[in-house]
Amino acid sequence: MIMSLEKKISTYELIARYLPAILTAIPLIVLSFYVMQREESSGLISYLLSLKFLGHLSMAFVLLYFYAQIIRSTSKYFENKYFRNAQGFPTTYLMLYSNSQYSEVFKDAFRRHVKDRLGFVLCTKEEELQNGIEAIRRLNEVTKQIILAVGEGVLVGKHNQWYGFFRNLIGGSIYGSFFCIIDVIISRTAFQSNTFTAVSLCLFVVYSMLILARKPLLIQHAEAYARQLLAEFMNE
Numbered sequence: 001m002i003m004s005l006e007k008k009i010s011t012y013e014l015i016a017r018y019l020p021a022i023l024t025a026i027p028l029i030v031l032s033f034y035v036m037q038r039e040e041s042s043g044l045i046s047y048l049l050s051l052k053f054l055g056h057l058s059m060a061f062v063l064l065y066f067y068a069q070i071i072r073s074t075s076k077y078f079e080n081k082y083f084r085n086a087q088g089f090p091t092t093y094l095m096l097y098s099n100s101q102y103s104e105v106f107k108d109a110f111r112r113h114v115k116d117r118l119g120f121v122l123c124t125k126e127e128e129l130q131n132g133i134e135a136i137r138r139l140n141e142v143t144k145q146i147i148l149a150v151g152e153g154v155l156v157g158k159h160n161q162w163y164g165f166f167r168n169l170i171g172g173s174i175y176g177s178f179f180c181i182i183d184v185i186i187s188r189t190a191f192q193s194n195t196f197t198a199v200s201l202c203l204f205v206v207y208s209m210l211i212l213a214r215k216p217l218l219i220q221h222a223e224a225y226a227r228q229l230l231a232e233f234m235n236e
Contacts, residue, residue: 025067089222117233184204
């Protein structure tokens with residue numbers, strides 16, 4: 001079964017989509033453990049590390065798939081908020097002359113390489129000053145071609161996976177924190193379990209911290225991916 005899944009699921013999907021879904025579904029996994037009346041903390045740890053847990057996870061794969069899609073949609077909201085609807089993606093704004101993170105010498109060389117490698121003409125510094133919207137539009141258009149040209153690259157694929165992982169982890173943390181609240185209520189009313197309550201509260205703190213740090217986390221990993229993509233494209 002594992003071999004079959006490996007053939008159908010890419011590494012990107014495993015790391016960037018399904019792993020965040022599993023991590024933010026832990027409150028539901030813990031709840032299912034207590035529903036089965038396994039309330040000892042040592043028993044909980046054993047359950048999470050057991051083959052039985054992996055079996056239950058396999059049976060719930062269809063639900064996990066749909067949950068991962070919901071998380072992805074939620075995460076796209078934050079992506080659009082901090083990039084698309086703000087200043088654009090890092091692959092675009094890092095190459096604008098108005099952005100100071102790269103030197104003008106590098107940006108000039110980048111434009112020459114785009115023209116030579118892809119046959120696409122980007123706006124010069126003077127043209128960008130006259131029509132910033134057109135400059136951004138051309139950078140957006142050429143980025144898709146650069147991604148296709150570089151492909152997985154040397155480290156680009158890894159950076160893309162980690163960006164997708166944190167993006168979806170942040171989106172899933174919203175649901176995870178909500179599940180934790182439900183767990184705390186159930187733990188005090190139905191099970192009277194201090195362990196259940198403590199685990200739920202700890203998870204709630206972790207998810208809340210991820211939500212609070214969502215903007216710098218997204219920008220950090222998006223820019224890391226963009227820098228690696230630009231570096232490998234320029235090295236071709």
